[in-house]
Amino acid sequence: MGAEGHRYGHGRAARVWALLVCAGFVLAGCASMPDSGDVEQVRATKGADSQVRVYAVPPRDGARPQEIVDGFLEAMTSDDPGYATARKYLTEQWTGKWRPEALTTVLTEAPESSVPPGSEEGEELTYALSGELIATVDRHEYKSVVPAQYGGALRLVRQNTADGKGREWRIDAAPQGLVLGESDFLRNHLSVNKYYWASGQNTVVADPVYIRQRQDPMTRMDPAAQAVSALFEGPAHWLAPVVDSPLPAGAGLKKGTTSLTPDDQGELRVPLNDRASNIGGTLCKRLATQMLLTLRELAAPRVEQVRLQRADGSPLCVLTADQADAYALERQSPSSNVYFVDSDHRMAVVGTKPKTVDETEVRGPFGDGQLKIGTVAVARGLHRAAAVSQDGRFLYAASIVSDEPLAAPLARSDAPLAADRFSAPAWDRNDLWVADRDPADPRLLRFTGGKGPAQPVAVEGLDGARIESLRVSADGVRMALLLSEDGKSTLEIGRVERRTDADGTTTVSVVELRAAAPRLESVTALSWAGPSRLVVVGKETGGVQQVRYVQTDGSLTPAGGLPGLNKVSAVAATEDEEQLLVAVSDDGLVRLMPNANWQTMVEKGTWPVYPG
Structure with a gap:
């Protein structure tokens, strides 16, 4: 194996394909999904387009080490539930250890992969990952840094196939979380402002976070549920000293809530868990205000009113969008x-x-x-x-x-x-x-x-x-x-x-x-x-x-x-x-x-x- 560097999506063994789809709502001129013809390869990191969906493809039988590396890196850019396909590139032991939700590392371009000169294909190979680090994302919070060199590694080993008749390359160690090029990150994510009350004031402060543009691969929440869930996580550490977040510890959405969709009149019903079911009227209204201002950052359908509900479905409070806008200085x-x-x-x-x-x-x-x-x-x-x-x-x-x-x-x-x-x-x-x-x-x-x-x-x-x-x-x-x-x-x-x-x-x-x-x-x-x-x-x-x-x-x-x-x-x-x-x-x-x-x-x- 030579020392030639590879950027996934450009190597001869790229394993991920993408199709253009209508994103969330009907666009003028958006055609129906073709059911015949060849699948077209989409080059990664050439620009963020929220209408591009990347579908992960599992490793083929007998895949070479570079194919395994490229396929795994590209599978991380997909919306695959639980990153199930990306896990097919891992050994059984590392599948249980890898936590894609732990951290997202953002580079200016997709990571380069290379093998040290003179490496031979024995039973183990280590690929170096490199690129220019510009940010990390932890608990939805984007933390930019002065551009610096990124260094990571993927260790590959040979393991027996399920039928015991052969041996396949798989990844036995990888960086925790996701490592993405900036355009892949922006293609999958949306910047949304959460809102918290300024300490001692009757106005709100924006706290920007990034959520998935579509369903979150790990929680399966849609964007609205993600935004509300992020609101319950509390303000960013940097902002916390100057805002109030007086909700009870553990308050959040009712367990199992993965989708929040307004009805035909624009009313959104939000089921809360037991910890949030007994908040008082004033606090309930303030929480509803935060939710409405946060949800207006999302695309249509517009939420005109939120109705907060206890865990048993009984009503807590109702607030309209006009009432919430009265607290937003912009x-x-x-x-x-x-x-x-x-x-x-x-x-x-x-x-x-x-x-x-x-x-x-x-x-x-x-x-x-x-x-x-x-x-x-x-x-x-x-x-x-x-x-x-x-x-x-x-x-x-x-x-x-x-x-x-x-x-x-x-x-x-x-x-x-x-x-x-x-x-x-x-x-x-x-x-x-x-x-x-x-x-x-x-x-x-x-x-x-x-x-x-x-x-x-x-x-x-x-x-x-x-x-x-x-x-x-x-x-x-x-x-x-x-x-x-x-x-x-x-x-x-x-x-x-x-x-x-x-x-x-x-x-x-x-x-x-x-x-x-x-x-x-x-x-x-x-x-x-x-x-x-x-x-x-x-x-x-x-x-x-x-x-x-x-x-x-x-x-x-x-x-x-x-x-x-x-x-x-x-x-x-x-x-x-x-x-x-x-x-x-x-x-x-x-x-x-x-x-x-x-x-x-x-x-x-x-x-x-x-x-x-």
Whole structure:
């Protein structure tokens, strides 16, 4: 056996075949399944297509070692119940030890397999697996990493056939869990937001997870049952300190529930187990809210109402989708207005007609020219805004719906250079934030309700990096930070923790920074663009600048790349994914129209923002 490397699906002994199928609902032009003709081989890892089904094929009699390796690796990419076919490539002993549900390892491409040079086919062979590791998935939670070399191994041995007349190669040791290329992972999985209640607040926080697009091979649950089951597992460890999950230990779906389907009126009945059967009315309603918001992430049929049931089938509570939406901030977008800084350094609003400015929308010192503005942010209430002066030295807050003189600044930066002074301001649901980039005294500042005095906020784990820009999620518990150090820029997500002492003093800190876009070499601009999604301007190693969507867990969405745009310096979006994406480029202030390209809104303008 030579040392030639193999990527499964490309070797001469590929054992898995795929057929195109209609995915879950009737698509226009989707033909019926042919019942004759040849089966066509589908090359793995060439793009995620949820309409492609991979069907595992068992090993043929007398299969060579490379065929066994290729067949096993490809069988892991199928929806085969219990991975029964993949187990046919294993020895009886290892079949009992292998746990495909233990962990999913995600590589940029399908794993390469190779045998050390000079290996002979005796009674045992070890194949090395290699590739570029980008993430692991544990309990549905996607954990991205800075791309690194992956190393694994498959040990093959000869074993007697069932009839005792021959010997066949089988795998006697393999990595626990699944090892998949990214496109195979995305073909089989769907990113869904679970929702939990923000601690001490009457609003929810998105917690992204990945579930199977179709039935889960191990649990046989459909996507809706998987999503609800994942909700009962509780929030991700990283998010848990800032959300509430007060359900009784062991609460979950009634045993044996594998499918959740709404009826013709859109009502979904959810049977709960004994541990969840006695939750009170208020808690039941809160759980129903979490379920409805989680299930709306799935495709049709839309759930219009959930009815939670005890284990014996008796009703617990009922909640409608409209009632649940009242707690989702992205469904409460205050305005579709796009604010920006015009060529005279005043705050303005894009007009309803292309290339026009509505000069009546912004009153007060930010709109009448009392202050030369560099960057702005608008509070969700639409009555107030914050602005950093053109030279970056002062931060102000003022009304934008009434005429008033310019008040004293909220804060001052003493950095000698404008580039080292205040970042652009940002609002969460209630408070105003800004970073002072002064090398002599770098600070993250918070202003309760948008008013002074300034409250310094500690950021854990900066380790010498400087905050260049920041955006806070509307729920106020997650902060996206653009950091720079030694000429490199990275995007990190931090958890915003608030602790109240016995005397009523609230201390706020940003902790547990984690990479939000580890595969991008640099990031230069960002904005929240969904409950758990960001839009960023950046580039991969050796690549060109691009605008794309990334999940807060670090995963790149399958359709993350957006139409090209030259020299983008700023982007703006909202948690409401139906709002248009806006950017600043060589073409001025532009917006991305649905199913179209970028369109110029205003030819001269900078720093576009939506409210909040």
